Amino acid sequence: xxxxxxxxxxxxxxxxFSLEDLPGAGxxxxxxxxxxxxxxxxHGVRSDSRVHLVLDDAYTFVADGATVRHLRPDERSxxxxxxxxxxARDEAIGAMPAEPSPGVALYxxxxxxxLERAAADADRVVVLDETxxxxxxxxxxxxxxxVLSDHHDFATSDRAAVDKHDPCLVSxxxxxxxxxxxxxxxxxxxxxxxxxxx
Amino acid sequence: xxxxxxxxxxxxxxxxFSLEDLPGAGxxxxxxxxxxxxxxxxHGVRSDSRVHLVLDDAYTFVADGATVRHLRPDERSxxxxxxxxxxARDEAIGAMPAEPSPGVALYxxxxxxxLERAAADADRVVVLDETxxxxxxxxxxxxxxxVLSDHHDFATSDRAAVDKHDPCLVSxxxxxxxxxxxxxxxxxxxxxxxxxxx
Numbered sequence: 001x002x003x004x005x006x007x008x009x010x011x012x013x014x015x016x017f018s019l020e021d022l023p024g025a026g027x028x029x030x031x032x033x034x035x036x037x038x039x040x041x042x043h044g045v046r047s048d049s050r051v052h053l054v055l056d057d058a059y060t061f062v063a064d065g066a067t068v069r070h071l072r073p074d075e076r077s078x079x080x081x082x083x084x085x086x087x088a089r090d091e092a093i094g095a096m097p098a099e100p101s102p103g104v105a106l107y108x109x110x111x112x113x114x115l116e117r118a119a120a121d122a123d124r125v126v127v128l129d130e131t132x133x134x135x136x137x138x139x140x141x142x143x144x145x146x147v148l149s150d151h152h153d154f155a156t157s158d159r160a161a162v163d164k165h166d167p168c169l170v171s172x173x174x175x176x177x178x179x180x181x182x183x184x185x186x187x188x189x190x191x192x193x194x195x196x197x198x
Numbered sequence: 199x200x201x202x203x204x205x206x207x208x209x210x211x212x213x214x215f216s217l218e219d220l221p222g223a224g225x226x227x228x229x230x231x232x233x234x235x236x237x238x239x240x241h242g243v244r245s246d247s248r249v250h251l252v253l254d255d256a257y258t259f260v261a262d263g264a265t266v267r268h269l270r271p272d273e274r275s276x277x278x279x280x281x282x283x284x285x286a287r288d289e290a291i292g293a294m295p296a297e298p299s300p301g302v303a304l305y306x307x308x309x310x311x312x313l314e315r316a317a318a319d320a321d322r323v324v325v326l327d328e329t330x331x332x333x334x335x336x337x338x339x340x341x342x343x344x345v346l347s348d349h350h351d352f353a354t355s356d357r358a359a360v361d362k363h364d365p366c367l368v369s370x371x372x373x374x375x376x377x378x379x380x381x382x383x384x385x386x387x388x389x390x391x392x393x394x395x396x
Binding site: 173181 | 217218220221227228231235238240241242270271272274275331332333334349369370371373374375376379382383385386389390393395396
């Protein structure tokens with residue numbers, strides 16, 4: 001399984017935001033695109049992928065390609081899924097998530113518990129970083145967990161949380177990419193066995 | 199320069215559509231994402247890129263990374279740029295486009311003239327096709343023009359129009375991608391000199 005965890009530093013933690021202004025809702029446009037990049041390809045769902053959005057270090061939205069239904073590729077409808085999940089946040093109690101629809105969960109807690117949960121199903125934690133090893137040389141594993149930031153750099157506390165999972169650093173190229181673009185390129189590398197299988 | 203031409207088969211040709219329902223506006227969500235993938239990277243504009251959206255074979259929206267201003271990565275604001283361009287469509291006369299803002303043009307005419315214009319600045323026309331040569335083996339050129347379709351396959355007439363430009367077929371991998379995902383992967387291949395430079 002491939003997992004992607006995106007740290008949304010300014011992301012909303014209540015459903016009181018407008019779908020007409022996703023950039024103003026803590027860059028939920030960016031986070032919605034990350035969900036779509038992680039879980040959808042043309043006319044299909046990536047059933048071996050899961051995506052985690054850490055929302056202002058308070059909640060974590062999780063969508064699982066194996067079981068999610070009716071996910072569409074546009075930002076607005078995807079952001080509405082996040083809003084619906086936040087609307088059910090009172091049902092998230094302790095480590096038990098709210099589950100507003102199949103394949104969608106909302107957990108209480110931010111980056112530290114989200115990393116714990118995701119890493120439990122991963123064989124490697126990968127941080128995409130321009131100083132890392134070239135993606136063409138890094139040997140893919142079966143169950144990578146990619147950790148990405150939103151439009152902000154990782155905070156020092158983010159780095160500390162990730163470092164506990166012994167991450168490797170991988171560079172996707174010399175051009176800094178949006179989170180969704182980085183997810184797309186990471187998928188393509190894995191789809192092609194590091195650019196060997198077309 | 200890198201160019202991307204996306205055929206929007208159902209795209210609107212008048213500004214009378216709602217920014218609250220971009221999927222219902224001839225999949226303008228998809229076309230907006232293609233513009234963003236072509237022209238933006240993290241915190242910057244790809245000044246060597248140009249994107250062409252063919253709108254229902256009647257008009258063509260063009261945005262040029264060298265001169266466009268205030269382009270944002272979200273679908274809604276990008277779709278609003280297309281709407282503004284369509285609002286100025288009466289100023290497009292013959293081969294002269296409307297130019298509603300710097301770096302943005304709206305031409306009358308569909309795929310055939312759009313290909314002529316774009317190919318004039320290209321040294322190779324590339325069609326992304328799963329039966330094509332692996333992207334890792336195809337030698338990049340300085341000024342490729344990538345031709346993509348929206349959520350529909352190319353129509354027979356589309357293929358005929360493209361074939362006049364002696365295209366080469368390139369495969370990006372075994373998984374069919376959304377247009378914006380394919381643009382992102384094509385950029386990454388060129389950014390890395392076919393996965394050699396990181």
